[in-house]
Amino acid sequence: xxxxxxAIYCLCDEFVKAFGIQDDPQxxxxxxxxxxxxxxxxxxxxGNLEKSRAFLKDxxxxxxxxxxxxxxxxxxxxPPQWWMSLFQILAQIHKQxxxxxxxxxxxxxxxxxxxxxxxxxxxxxxEQYRGYIxxxxxxxxxxxxxxxxxxxGKPVEFVLAPGAAADGxxxxxxxxxxxxxxxxxxxxxxxxxxWEDFLKEAAGLEFQPLRKKNSHRAVEPWVKxxxxxxxxxxxxxxSQLTGLFPKSIHAVTARGFELKLVWFILAFAIHSL
Numbered sequence: 341x342x343x344x345x346x347a348i349y350c351l352c353d354e355f356v357k358a359f360g361i362q363d364d365p366q367x368x369x370x371x372x373x374x375x376x377x378x379x380x381x382x383x384x385x386x387g388n389l390e391k392s393r394a395f396l397k398d399x400x401x402x403x404x405x406x407x408x409x410x411x412x413x414x415x416x417x418x419p420p421q422w423w424m425s426l427f428q429i430l431a432q433i434h435k436q437x438x439x440x441x442x443x444x445x446x447x448x449x450x451x452x453x454x455x456x457x458x459x460x461x462x463x464x465x466x467e468q469y470r471g472y473i474x475x476x477x478x479x480x481x482x483x484x485x486x487x488x489x490x491x492x493g494k495p496v497e498f499v500l501a502p503g504a505a506a507d508g509x510x511x512x513x514x515x516x517x518x519x520x521x522x523x524x525x526x527x528x529x530x531x532x533x534x535w536e537d538f539l540k541e542a543a544g545l546e547f548q549p550l551r552k553k554n555s556h557r558a559v560e561p562w563v564k565x566x567x568x569x570x571x572x573x574x575x576x577x578x579s580q581l582t583g584l585f586p587k588s589i590h591a592v593t594a595r596g597f598e599l600k601l602v603w604f605i606l607a608f609a610i611h612s613l
Contacts, residue, residue, distance in 0.1 A: 341384060345401060348383070348610060349376045355426050368404050374414045375426075377402065382603035383611065386586035389415075415599070423602050427498075430609040434494035441522045442491040444574040445514075445530070447507055448582065449473055450589070452482035452597060463594045464502075471503025483601065485581070486510050488524075491570065493577040494612040498605055500598055508532050520544035525570050528552055581608045 353372040363370050381392035390408060397405040406414065449471055453461045458470070458481045472479050480503060488497040497517075501510045507529040516524075516539070526549040533556070539545040550567055551559055559567075584604050591597035 342399075344383060344610075345376075345380055345396075348379050349373070349401070351610070352376050352379070352426070355422075355429065359422070359425065361422075369402065369406050369411075369414070371414075371418065373402050374406075374411065375418065375422075377405075377411060378415055378603050379607055379610065382584060382600070382607035386584065387589060387600050387604065388586070416595070420599075420602075423599075423606065427495075427602075427606055427609060430606070430613070431496040434490055434496050434609070434612065435518070437494070438490040438492065440491045441519060442525065442570060443488055443496070443518060443522060444491070444493075444525045444571055445486070445488045445511070446527060446571070446574045446578070447484045447486045447501075447510070448578045449480050449503060450483045450485055450585075450601060451480040452591075453588070455479060455481065463591065463597055466502070468502040468504045471505075483598070484510075485601065485605070486514075487574065487577065487581075487605075488514060488516075489574050489577050491573065493573045493580070495577065495605065495609050500601060508535075511535065516543065516545060518543075518545060522546070523548055525567050526550070527571065531555065533557065577608075580611070581605065584608060 349372065352375040356370070356372045361371055377389065377392050377396060380396060381387055381389045385391040385395070389411065393405050393408065393411065396402040452463050455478070461481060464481065469483070470479055470481050471484060482503050484501050484503055484505060486499040486501060486507065487495055489495050497514055499510055499513050507527070511530055511532070512535065521544055523546045526547065528550045530547070530549040531552060536547045539547050548567055550564065551557060581604065584607055589597060589600055591600055
């Protein structure tokens, strides 16, 4: 844990320096220290900032720790693109370390509350956040994390979408900045012939979803077997990601909930190095 904590701070500090981010001379904590506190909370304390604050201060990592309210304000003041830029740096490392040209895409539900509490949920009100988990035959209320990982399960891109959003349309929101000749495996919900042809012609990417029984683009049995076998790796990735979650992600606002979710994904990307 001490080595991970130091590594997280070094990563954040180098990121801040590389992007030329300047802190106010009167700031009690630097931006790198504030980011470190959030990522340590996501990595080791199930997103609990108070426990992360106490750990970093009591063990002498960050003796000038801010109060809980001031730390929260500093975290919300960090532009979202900074977190995304940090993730993209980690994603680039994972891409370069990927020995194959195979990637996997899928989605994972993240409930904001139990079903029985949906009527009292204040973070999200719209019906678009009510999704369905086919494998469990139950509904949930919250977001879906659409994740693209390498064949080894290391994250390289993600999109947060409402729970009811279908996988196919969300796929078009991915950048898919991948080498030519890459094969992307997906489930049956990603079948879109026009989009497959577009990716093939424009970027040289081969999109290989599991085919439905009545598909016009049936594949050989061995291709189906390999696709099913490869896709199992992303289930392990989702287990590792959700293993960082608490039983229920605590947040006061929708933006705070999404911010914590980004921290968990960043922590997962760091642990995957």
